[in-house]
Amino acid sequence: MSHDRIPLAGVIGSPISHSRSPQLHGHWLKSLGIRGFYIPMDVAEGDLAEVLRNLPKLGFVGVNVTVPYKERVLGLADHVSDQATIIGAANTLSFRKDGTIYADNTDAYGFIENLRQSAPGWDVTAGPAAVLGAGGAARAVVVALRDAGAPEIMISNRTRLRAEALQQEFGRKLRVVDWVQAGNMLEHAATVVNTTSLGMVGKPALRVPLDGLQKDALVTDLVYAPLKTRFLEVAEAMGCVTVDGLGMLLHQAVPGFERWFGTRPEVDVATRAAALR
Numbered sequence: 001m002s003h004d005r006i007p008l009a010g011v012i013g014s015p016i017s018h019s020r021s022p023q024l025h026g027h028w029l030k031s032l033g034i035r036g037f038y039i040p041m042d043v044a045e046g047d048l049a050e051v052l053r054n055l056p057k058l059g060f061v062g063v064n065v066t067v068p069y070k071e072r073v074l075g076l077a078d079h080v081s082d083q084a085t086i087i088g089a090a091n092t093l094s095f096r097k098d099g100t101i102y103a104d105n106t107d108a109y110g111f112i113e114n115l116r117q118s119a120p121g122w123d124v125t126a127g128p129a130a131v132l133g134a135g136g137a138a139r140a141v142v143v144a145l146r147d148a149g150a151p152e153i154m155i156s157n158r159t160r161l162r163a164e165a166l167q168q169e170f171g172r173k174l175r176v177v178d179w180v181q182a183g184n185m186l187e188h189a190a191t192v193v194n195t196t197s198l199g200m201v202g203k204p205a206l207r208v209p210l211d212g213l214q215k216d217a218l219v220t221d222l223v224y225a226p227l228k229t230r231f232l233e234v235a236e237a238m239g240c241v242t243v244d245g246l247g248m249l250l251h252q253a254v255p256g257f258e259r260w261f262g263t264r265p266e267v268d269v270a271t272r273a274a275a276l277r
């Protein structure tokens with residue numbers, strides 16, 4: 001039956017209307033001439049397990065998973081990748097021919113690839129990294145920085161306990177810095193990452209003092225609405241190399257698209273424009 005089936009993919013979350021993934025994957029499908037579709041799906045919590053079981057029957061080859069289901073899907077998958085296990089969440093599911101679900105997490109990959117492509121001169125081993133925030137996004141960033149070879153990872157969070165939990169889990173390379181002293185850790189950092197939601201439209205501003213930033217530091221924000229946050233604006237004015245958060249979203253989508261549709265897509269200017277439409 002499946003010989004000429006049109007491959008379907010999509011993104012599951014709730015709410016889902018804000019997701020940029022449908023424009024992004026839609027752009028790749030169209031520009032690569034692939035006969036397939038990518039659909040946003042707002043699924044209620046109580047329906048999640050049943051929906052996942054039924055999607056392959058409809059012709060779905062996989063889905064992305066976003067808030068609030070990234071952790072929950074680990075328990076619904078048949079196979080969980082090492083990355084998803086370490087990060088404790090999955091963002092990319094593949095439905096295999098034998099009917100099983102494979103859960104992976106490509107956020108750490110997307111984070112690093114974005115920096116490699118957007119800041120080619122960046123050297124993660126050049127000095128310590130400083131991470132603001134200790135939520136779900138921070139877990140992927142910490143794993144990415146650790147695996148890429150950051151010599152030290154300083155982490156500061158409003159709720160200190162969450163940063164300490166990460167330290168417990170990811171070990172000696174991590175050092176917890178109190179939130180009131182977050183500005184101080186920037187003085188030694190070669191890589192600085194905001195993983196909090198501060199600075200996002202509708203959220204309070206990030207109030208950490210930035211005057212300690214080193215001029216040759218790479219500064220990046222996971223917030224991409226607005227694209228240029230005040231945090232990035234200040235860093236840029238101080239001479240730092242800055243990278244916005246849209247690129248991580250684009251790069252984390254690459255492995256899923258390749259697995260589902262069989263072609264590895266490029267992340268370029270047109271891709272960015274499509275995701276912003």
Ligand code: ATR
Nearest residue numbers: 133134135136137138157158159162195196197204
């Ligand atoms: P995500 O999965 O996107 O990281 P999250 O797990 O809710 O979302 O984490 C949000 C991050 O933003 C956390 O580090 C949070 O700090 P707390 O752990 O103290 O909640 C941070 N954050 C959100 N609002 C904040 C605020 N007003 N001041 C300081 N940090 C804030």
